[in-house]
Amino acid sequence: xxxxxxxxxxxxxxxxxxxxxxxxxxxxxxxxxxxxxxxxxxxxxxxxxxxxxxxxxxxxxxxxxxxxxxxxxxxxxxxxxxxxxxxxxxxxxxxxxxxxxxxxxxxxxxxxxxxxxxxxxxxxxxxxxxxxxxxxxxxxxxxxxxxxxxxxxxxxxxxxxxxxxxxxxxxxxxxxxxxxxxxxxxxxxxxxxxxxxxxxxxxxxxxxxxxxxxxxxxxxxxxxxxxxxxxxxxxxxxxxxxxxxxxxxxxxxxxxxxxxxxxxxxxxxxxxxxxxxxxxxxxxxxxxxxxxxxxxxxxxxxxxxxxxxxxxxxxxxxxxxxxxxxxxxxxxxxxxxxxxxxxxxxxxxxxxxxxxxxxxxxxxxxxxxxxxxxxxxxxxxxxxxxxxxxxxxxxxxxxxxxxxxxxxxxxxxxxxxxxxxxxxxxxxxxxxxxxxxxxxxxxxxxxxxxxxxxxxxxxxxxxxx
Numbered sequence: 001x002x003x004x005x006x007x008x009x010x011x012x013x014x015x016x017x018x019x020x021x022x023x024x025x026x027x028x029x030x031x032x033x034x035x036x037x038x039x040x041x042x043x044x045x046x047x048x049x050x051x052x053x054x055x056x057x058x059x060x061x062x063x064x065x066x067x068x069x070x071x072x073x074x075x076x077x078x079x080x081x082x083x084x085x086x087x088x089x090x091x092x093x094x095x096x097x098x099x100x101x102x103x104x105x106x107x108x109x110x111x112x113x114x115x116x117x118x119x120x121x122x123x124x125x126x127x128x129x130x131x132x133x134x135x136x137x138x139x140x141x142x143x144x145x146x147x148x149x150x151x152x153x154x155x156x157x158x159x160x161x162x163x164x165x166x167x168x169x170x171x172x173x174x175x176x177x178x179x180x181x182x183x184x185x186x187x188x189x190x191x192x193x194x195x196x197x198x199x200x201x202x203x204x205x206x207x208x209x210x211x212x213x214x215x216x217x218x219x220x221x222x223x224x225x226x227x228x229x230x231x232x233x234x235x236x237x238x239x240x241x242x243x244x245x246x247x248x249x250x251x252x253x254x255x256x257x258x259x260x261x262x263x264x265x266x267x268x269x270x271x272x273x274x275x276x277x278x279x280x281x282x283x284x285x286x287x288x289x290x291x292x293x294x295x296x297x298x299x300x301x302x303x304x305x306x307x308x309x310x311x312x313x314x315x316x317x318x319x320x321x322x323x324x325x326x327x328x329x330x331x332x333x334x335x336x337x338x339x340x341x342x343x344x345x346x347x348x349x350x351x352x353x354x355x356x357x358x359x360x361x362x363x364x365x366x367x368x369x370x371x372x373x374x375x376x377x378x379x380x381x382x383x384x385x386x387x388x389x390x391x392x393x394x395x396x397x398x399x400x401x402x403x404x405x406x407x408x409x410x411x412x413x414x415x416x417x418x419x420x421x422x423x424x425x426x427x428x429x430x431x432x433x434x435x436x437x438x439x440x441x442x443x444x445x446x447x448x449x450x451x452x453x454x455x456x457x458x459x460x461x462x463x464x465x
Contacts, residue, residue: 021051021168023114025147026261027121027140031090031106035099038090040123040136043107046148046265052113053167053268055464059083059113063461064336065314066287067091068125069132070110075118075139082112086288087314089253095326096246107257115142128333154266155238159189161196161214167268170213171462174269177218178239178254179226179277188218191275191295198301199308202439203447204456211463215267226252226276231388238263241276241292245284246325249385252282252292260290270462271312273304279391281398285310298395302443309440309447313454316340318433318441320423321374323382332430338454339440340425343432351434351450354418363419365412365436371428373408377401402443409437418449 028043059082061069066085073080090106093099110121118141124132141147164170175196177188200209219238227235227242230249240256243249254260254274264272272290276282281299285291285307293304309315316337334342341350346361377397384394409415415436424433424441433441438448447455 021053021056021113024048024050024052024265025112025114025140025142026265027110027138028258028261029108029110029138031088031108032103033090033094034101034103035094038094038135040138042138044148045140045144045146047114048111048265049151049154050265050268053172053270054113055168055462056113057464058461061085061461063314063458064130065458066126067336068123070124071122072112072115073120073122074115075120078120081115081119084110084112084288085314087286088289089255089286092286092326093246097325097327098246106255109257109261115140117142126336128331130334130336152262155219155263156217156266158267159192159216159218161193161216162209163213164210165213167213169464171211171459172213172215172268172270174215174217174264174267174272176239176260176263176272176274177216177277178237178241178274179221179224179235180218181222181224182220184224184277185218185220188275188277189216191277192216192218195273195275195293195295195300195304199305202305202445204452204459208456208459208463211459213268215269217263217267219263221277224277226278228278228280230385239274241274243278243280243282248323248325250282251325252276252284252294253286254290254292271308273308273311281391281394283307287311287314297391299398299443302439306439309451309455313451313458314338315440315451315454316425318424318438320426320428320431321371321378322426323378324426326426328427335425335431337425339434339438339448339450341420341432342430343420346420349420351418351453354434354449354453356417359414359417359419361420362432363414363417363421365414365421366408367421367423370405370408370423373401373404398443405437405442412436 026046030041032039061083067087069085071080072082088108121138123136125135127133175192180188196214199205221237223235226237229244240254240259243252245251245253274290274292275295278294279296281297283293283303291307291311293300314337332342418434420432422432425431434450435448437444
């Protein structure tokens with residue numbers, strides 16, 4: 001009996017060993033340049049503390065998402081082992097006016113299953129025709145003595161918000177709190193649970209909730225709150241979150257990539273939301289990097305879901321009347337994001353299959369009336385910020401604006417139908433969105449059909465369907 005049992009156990013143990021997740025390797029590098037030139041330089045290679053959380057059946061990215069794409073290729077055979085599309089802070093910054101006049105350096109990272117033999121890392125950037133062109137390449141030998149295999153202490157306990165299965169078969173979503181003191185850790189957890197529940201009340205996340213695992217890390221800050229340079233507030237937070245990114249008062253990012261990665265590595269993650277301990281309207285989202293939200297603002301539920309749409313599904317902003325730091329493109333090209341189009345080929349609209357017969361392209365709507373409303377709102381918003389008036393006044397203005405928008409859209413002939421409505425991707429002319437309204441356009445409650453499909457496809461990719 002013992003011999004039979006041993007014969008049974010050996011192949012089972014060998015099979016389990018073969019299926020064990022590899023380690024997680026991270027390449028940290030520097031991205032330097034301006035609007036016209038960019039160079040890359042390797043910083044370090046790290047073996048993170050936790051095994052690779054990804055789905056081994058979906059190592060090769062076929063989603064055609066992101067401004068950049070990196071490939072991990074076996075050095076000896078050139079066989080592709082892994083690939084992922086992503087976007088970056090540099091990719092946004094290079095479109096600002098500042099990038100025309102100076103160089104800047106950003107720290108960035110690529111994460112992938114640790115290889116067993118030397119690999120070539122090939123970094124590609126999207127060209128105007130939407131193809132990817134190689135911009136940098138470097139070789140990594142996993143046996144190199146300089147690969148960092150140290151074991152630093154965890155910055156905070158890992159809290160399980162929701163676990164629905166093995167990481168390989170789920171979307172691993174990490175929430176990191178920033179600007180919470182040790183005494184505020186219960187608030188951090190409460191904020192994370194509240195915001196996660198809001199996301200899972202929104203379609204299509206609502207229907208796909210069981211495809212997610214949700215984790216929380218809340219490293220203690222020395223001071224409560226985060227930096228807001230426009231008002232003279234500076235904080236040394238664990239993650240380094242700050243308002244006024246690209247000199248936009250509501251844009252919240254961290255430029256301290258190393259600090260962010262050193263914290264995030266203590267959780268299984270593919271996507272990250274940084275929840276900042278603040279009541280001032282703000283947030284941000286970059287595909288494949290992270291998204292951010294100010295936890296205590298009245299509009300935190302909307303910001304959380306909107307910005308996560310950028311980060312998770314590569315959704316573009318559909319609004320076009322708000323102040324942004326980005327310069328308009330010199331040449332109109334088709335955006336790679338799934339929910340906006342330059343309509344260069346009206347007969348082959350990228351979401352044509354979702355349209356009802358008889359919907360005109362472009363699709364008419366009360367654009368001029370909306371623009372007039374937005375100009376007045378923007379003027380009043382800027383005055384509130386200029387005078388640093390209480391946040392309650394800003395929240396009241398946004399409630400008023402939301403009501404006006406809802407009334408306008410409710411009267412639209414093509415409300416609720418997929419078409420091509422001019423005004424999207426920060427441009428009033430020449431760029432189009434799929435529906436009159438969407439979470440990616442205004443502070444709406446629902447995603448349009450095109451955005452819902454894009455989100456569902458990304459869940460399918462990471463959850464193994």
